[in-house]
Amino acid sequence: MRIAIAAPLRTIVGGAETYLRALMPALLARGHQVALLYEQDAGDPTMHVDTGLDIPRWQTRGESALPAGLIRWRPDVVYAQGLTFPDVEDALLDAYPAALFVHAHRGTCISGSKTHAFPEMRECERTLGPGCLAYYFTRRCGGLNPVTTLSLYTRERGHRRRMSRYRALFVASRHMEHELVHNGVPGKHIHRNPIPPYGAVPISRPPEERPPTDTILYVGRLVRSKGCHHLIEAMPRVRAALGRPLRLVVAGTGPMEEELKAQARRTNADIEFLSWVDARTRQALMEAADLLVLPTLMPETFGMVGVEAGCAGLPTVAYSMGGVAEWLEPGVSGEFAHADPPTSSSLAEAMVRALRDPVHHLRLRNGAWEMARTITSDTHVGRLERVLERISQPSEVRAAPKRKFVRLDVVQDYIPSLLEFRAK
Structure with missing residues (x-):
């Protein structure tokens, strides 16, 4: 043709x-x-x-x-x-x-x-x-x-x-x-x-059991509709519920960057802002993290970053709206947070569900990897x-x-x- x-x-x-x-x-x-x-x-x-x-x-x-x-x-x-x-x-x-x-x-x-x-x-x-x-x-x-x-x-x-x-x-x-x-x-x-x-290829073998890295990852623009401020607000709740320190890595830039950095200082959370990263660095961050959080407050048409995370065996937490449901199955490849309306407390609850039990977390990692393998170029x-x-x-x-x-x-x-x- x-x-x-x-x-x-x-x-x-x-x-x-x-x-x-x-x-x-x-x-x-x-x-x-x-x-x-x-x-x-x-x-x-x-x-x-x-x-x-x-x-x-x-x-x-x-x-x-x-x-x-x-x-x-x-x-x-x-x-x-x-x-x-x-x-x-x-x-x-x-x-x-x-x-x-x-x-x-x-x-x-x-x-x-x-x-x-x-x-x-x-x-x-x-x-x-x-x-x-x-x-x-x-x-x-x-x-x-x-x-x-x-x-x-x-x-x-x-x-x-x-x-x-x-x-x-x-x-x-x-x-x-x-x-x-x-x-x-x-x-x-x-x-x-x-x-x-x-730009992302599924790892060759299913994810294996490993000690938690206690690292949460956010990838996206730093604008209000993407909801990173909800994630920062949720971090202390998740840390208290799990009883262990957590680190948030933010990969992205945007007009809210300085406001989010100030919010991070107020919450006394361990948060690193990396600006934009290339595909190779993003893949390495995903392989090293325990969880990707996609806290967008508007319905995504698809949410490609979650599929990229699945290639690294990384499960996702997101609000239950939009096209994210095409690849995120609660309890299988990640967890949904209630979205009517979306709140930082419901986001924290979903993050805790994903991370509290090591057996469940490994199941989510494998489910995310299996999901990513089904969405191919061919x-x-x-x-x-x-x-x-x-x-x-x-x-x-x-x-x-x-x-x-x-x-x-x-x-x-x-x-x-x-x-x-x-x-x-």
Whole structure:
């Protein structure tokens, strides 16, 4: 197949780009031809998703006319990663059969966080609609600028409408599958395909019994939604319950770093801040720790760091929401903390359950390792290419709807939410 990857960024800045950096060589190795269409390039050639690959590439700057090189290349199928230019996305959907990987809460939330921040931070289960405009301010879902709010709302409604034009949608978790169905996407078009932990390889043998290292690990951005402040607050409770000293290693940076360091000093906890670490260092930290804690206060679409930890035989504690449930089975590969709402006390209780009994802890280590071995690159790429092959066939291609007038599906999309808003 001739597969055109359509991505918002050429430069690696997060998980979606890291995914493409590993995926494209895997597709080439299977005999497919691959090209890259991207919107933005930060300019560092060492951080490009296509570094070292001899593939066609084109940049689009938002024009509705597609690059001439792409048209001459004649892709069989487009694999989109969440474009930001609607005219480009519409042009691709008009011209080629396409699939979309939904990496974030695209088309389901104004702010993209699926979280209320007031009176406390907790998961939002609403369907995107006009009623969200009222909740956005009263529940502090995002900023307070009404112009920005309406702009974001319009953008996300546009994302949702364009989803119906894709031949297939890929998600990494049951959580995201439920989110899309909840927002009106037909389930038959959704394909669940967990992303493998590129850059991390499961250790060769099951974890063996060893003395505890009494080390807890946090890996992630230091922002409020990631919940590291909950973890720091939980540490004294866990230390008291277990009756032994504990050390917390924080690998990450962000705007809350100084605030978290001050919190650590107040709690008199043994906490080391390492800033960002590379993949090799992160793997070594995971092999040396007793527990990974993923205290995110917003629903993760998948939570790749937990699968990476499983490769090292490291179990995870996380709040029971979002896509984390795709790989974290309580009592098997980690432990869940109650999340309605998420609190540092429930997080501490889950950490104690994971660490108190050495036999149970070893069972969790083995369960995390077994879980990581099931999420492989071969499985992911195999599922992907089978769906792309099917939708690229002429019998699967439907005529794109004309957009000269107001579309009936757009009107129908607003009716349930409008009725709900009026009822309130």
